[in-house]
Amino acid sequence: MNIAVLPGDGIGPEIIKQALRVLDVLHKEGLEMTFTEAPLGGQAYDQFGHPYPEFTQKVCREADAVLLGAVGGPQYDTLDRPLRPERGLLAIRKDLGLFANLRPAVLFPELANASTLKPEVVAGLDIMIVRELTGDVYFGQPRGMRTNEQGVREGFNTMIYSEPEVRRIAHVAFQIAMKRQKKLCSVDKANVLETTEFWKEIVIDVAKEYPEVELSHMYVDNAAMQLIRNPKQFDVMVTGNIFGDILSDEASMLTGSIGMLASASLNESKKGLYEPSHGSAPDIAGKNLANPIATILSAAMMLRYSFDNEAAATRIENAVKKVLAAGYRTGDIYEEGTKRVSCSEMGDQIVAAM
Amino acid sequence: MNIAVLPGDGIGPEIIKQALRVLDVLHKEGLEMTFTEAPLGGQAYDQFGHPYPEFTQKVCREADAVLLGAVGGPQYDTLDRPLRPERGLLAIRKDLGLFANLRPAVLFPELANASTLKPEVVAGLDIMIVRELTGDVYFGQPRGMRTNEQGVREGFNTMIYSEPEVRRIAHVAFQIAMKRQKKLCSVDKANVLETTEFWKEIVIDVAKEYPEVELSHMYVDNAAMQLIRNPKQFDVMVTGNIFGDILSDEASMLTGSIGMLASASLNESKKGLYEPSHGSAPDIAGKNLANPIATILSAAMMLRYSFDNEAAATRIENAVKKVLAAGYRTGDIYEEGTKRVSCSEMGDQIVAAM
Ligand SMILES: CC(C)[C@H](C(=O)O)[C@@H](O)C(=O)O
Ligand SMILES: CC(C)[C@H](C(=O)O)[C@@H](O)C(=O)O
Numbered sequence: 001m002n003i004a005v006l007p008g009d010g011i012g013p014e015i016i017k018q019a020l021r022v023l024d025v026l027h028k029e030g031l032e033m034t035f036t037e038a039p040l041g042g043q044a045y046d047q048f049g050h051p052y053p054e055f056t057q058k059v060c061r062e063a064d065a066v067l068l069g070a071v072g073g074p075q076y077d078t079l080d081r082p083l084r085p086e087r088g089l090l091a092i093r094k095d096l097g098l099f100a101n102l103r104p105a106v107l108f109p110e111l112a113n114a115s116t117l118k119p120e121v122v123a124g125l126d127i128m129i130v131r132e133l134t135g136d137v138y139f140g141q142p143r144g145m146r147t148n149e150q151g152v153r154e155g156f157n158t159m160i161y162s163e164p165e166v167r168r169i170a171h172v173a174f175q176i177a178m179k180r181q182k183k184l185c186s187v188d189k190a191n192v193l194e195t196t197e198f199w200k201e202i203v204i205d206v207a208k209e210y211p212e213v214e215l216s217h218m219y220v221d222n223a224a225m226q227l228i229r230n231p232k233q234f235d236v237m238v239t240g241n242i243f244g245d246i247l248s249d250e251a252s253m254l255t256g257s258i259g260m261l262a263s264a265s266l267n268e269s270k271k272g273l274y275e276p277s278h279g280s281a282p283d284i285a286g287k288n289l290a291n292p293i294a295t296i297l298s299a300a301m302m303l304r305y306s307f308d309n310e311a312a313a314t315r316i317e318n319a320v321k322k323v324l325a326a327g328y329r330t331g332d333i334y335e336e337g338t339k340r341v342s343c344s345e346m347g348d349q350i351v352a353a354m
Numbered sequence: 355m356n357i358a359v360l361p362g363d364g365i366g367p368e369i370i371k372q373a374l375r376v377l378d379v380l381h382k383e384g385l386e387m388t389f390t391e392a393p394l395g396g397q398a399y400d401q402f403g404h405p406y407p408e409f410t411q412k413v414c415r416e417a418d419a420v421l422l423g424a425v426g427g428p429q430y431d432t433l434d435r436p437l438r439p440e441r442g443l444l445a446i447r448k449d450l451g452l453f454a455n456l457r458p459a460v461l462f463p464e465l466a467n468a469s470t471l472k473p474e475v476v477a478g479l480d481i482m483i484v485r486e487l488t489g490d491v492y493f494g495q496p497r498g499m500r501t502n503e504q505g506v507r508e509g510f511n512t513m514i515y516s517e518p519e520v521r522r523i524a525h526v527a528f529q530i531a532m533k534r535q536k537k538l539c540s541v542d543k544a545n546v547l548e549t550t551e552f553w554k555e556i557v558i559d560v561a562k563e564y565p566e567v568e569l570s571h572m573y574v575d576n577a578a579m580q581l582i583r584n585p586k587q588f589d590v591m592v593t594g595n596i597f598g599d600i601l602s603d604e605a606s607m608l609t610g611s612i613g614m615l616a617s618a619s620l621n622e623s624k625k626g627l628y629e630p631s632h633g634s635a636p637d638i639a640g641k642n643l644a645n646p647i648a649t650i651l652s653a654a655m656m657l658r659y660s661f662d663n664e665a666a667a668t669r670i671e672n673a674v675k676k677v678l679a680a681g682y683r684t685g686d687i688y689e690e691g692t693k694r695v696s697c698s699e700m701g702d703q704i705v706a707a708m
Binding site: 081084086090116117118121137138140143144145148152153154155156157158159160161162163164189191192193194195196197198199220221222224225227228229230242243245246247248249250252253254256258 | 435438440444470471472475491492494497498499502506507508509510511512513514515516517518543545546547548549550551552553574575576578579581582583584596597599600601602603604606607608610612
């Protein structure tokens with residue numbers, strides 16, 4: 001198992017370090033893994049003048065999986081857009097064909113208080129959002145800014161989905177639903193946008209191959225409401241790139257502890273990029289204050305989805321649960337009566353619990 | 355003052371009836387108003403075979419303001435898309451040039467419990483979302499479904515904003531901010547979409563004319579999170595049509611009582627369409643159970659924005675507050691210890707409180 005490790009910017013390096021320590025426990029026990037480090041985002045711009053340089057492309061293309069910290073920081077905000085850290089993220093997704101973004105929004109019982117929603121509304125929350133990641137208005141052509149024939153300046157993008165793009169993400173979503181509560185909600189704006197009317201048609205067609213899954217459809221505006229009104233009605237949600245960007249962030253904030261949430265972005269052959277759902281938190285970078293759990297759980301997802309090692313994945317997840325149950329908390333999830341620890345101490349505890 | 359009244363579908367007619375009773379109080383006291391009824395949505399399809407028929411176009415074009423109930427119902431879900439009720443809504447917006455959609459998300463102190471968010475997070479919530487309503491991917495050309503040169507089927511739309519479109523909505527938003535807490539947050543996805551990068555540039559330019567307003571920018575995914583994490587950080591938000599559709603629904607659900615929320619859609623000469631933020635609720639239609647308050651508050655917005663009659667608007671709003679304080683509640687906002695009333699009884703109470 002060949003793993004590309006991209007620490008990235010901000011708190012990226014420190015959280016990645018803890019995830020590697022946890023993986024190292026398995027490595028020492030005999031699980032074969034090789035790690036190759038490469039830069040992405042601002043870190044890559046500093047070294048190579050590009051947020052996804054050739055060196056990193058090569059390392060990632062040759063790897064079986066990619067483990068990423070986070071990218072971005074205020075010092076890069078004045079760069080030309082094509083050179084900014086997040087463009088590195090978009091480029092690696094497209095380059096590796098990572099079309100299926102899995103973003104779980106799970107409430108850890110110990111952290112129920114962290115949510116701004118009432119406990120009875122979010123207790124037991126466990127939603128899996130499947131977001132298409134390499135299509136839609138993110139990548140559609142034509143795009144840009146121009147002066148039109150009337151001499152008026154305008155900005156424009158193209159929202160677009162092809163049948164194979166929708167089919168493959170629908171299959172991923174149905175397959176995930178089969179392993180969960182067998183409920184899938186496809187989110188669209190089919191009453192207004194042909195792109196998503198088309199999306200809906202294809203999803204309905206793919207559904208025929210999964211008769212056990214209960215498929216529903218919801219408009220994106222209603223989905224944004226329902227996530228707040230009654231989030232536990234959802235099991236798996238599937239949607240396009242831009243709606244998925246918005247809804248997955250909304251859903252993760254329902255838990256109140258985004259420092260706990262992992263994500264996976266998969267291609268057609270199980271290769272995946274694994275990263276925490278949170279950002280690079282430049283304000284606390286380098287201070288050993290960050291919460292490494294989302295990254296550690298991302299490593300668990302890597303073992304599950306790219307290496308089919310359910311046992312190792314579960315073992316990491318159980319170690320995290322044990323440490324939470326024992327009362328250890330980084331600053332972002334700290335509350336009175338619990339034990340406040342640093343990023344590396346949280347790593348210590350999880351390694352010990354393994 | 356010439357008012358076009360469009361009862362629409364579902365609970366539309368019954369909630370409009372109560373709003374008209376409230377306006378009639380002012381009429382009897384001498385406020386000049388004439389009302390012309392016309393159908394929209396499913397009701398219009400039934401009568402004229404089109405959701406925005408010529409008759410309604412004529413009535414609305416000649417009116418100074420339009421008061422709408424709601425459109426839509428399951429019996430129209432199998433119609434060809436261009437004939438469905440919501441297309442009537444899109445058509446009237448475009449036809450009348452109603453580019454500025456104002457959607458307040460206000461928590462009434464008496465209804466604080468209705469929110470799924472913790473009271474301390476939403477107490478005192480008062481956000482105004484300014485949504486551009488006649489541009490963006492909703493109306494952009496080209497759009498449709500096609501088989502491309504590779505023989506692959508695809509659905510596509512065009513996200514697009516021109517400089518004048520962004521300028522005029524930005525002015526509306528800054529002017530509203532000037533009358534409130536002077537804080538404006540412009541929501542975009544400028545890190546990915548040129549359309550919204552362009553949007554952001556123009557907003558920054560318009561800001562020069564409003565030096566007193568504190569302007570901030572937020573990515574749409576972060577905005578969807580921040581609305582849940584700490585909604586009270588917002589005063590006025592301005593964004594495009596599709597992001598506004600999603601965020602305004604999300605924001606209104608924070609209050610837990612969407613039956614209370616009004617909206618206005620204005621053109622360049624103060625003509626406006628006023629409607630409740632909620633839908634046509636076919637399940638309770640005709641049962642005298644609906645909450646007429648959002649429609650009554652929409653009538654108040656009409657007096658304020660289209661007829662510059664702040665006194666009359668405030669009088670209606672105060673009557674609503676009084677009735678809430680006295681404990682009257684329709685079913686959607688009922689809780690133990692309050693007095694449950696029907697739609698028409700709620701109308702009675704508000705008329706009496708006027
Ligand atoms: C940084 C940005 C380009 C990215 C996206 O919009 O996809 C981020 O918001 C995410 O969700 O991973
Ligand atoms: C019914 C639909 C076309 C409409 C929209 O998307 O604009 C509705 O959701 C709204 O927000 O008024």
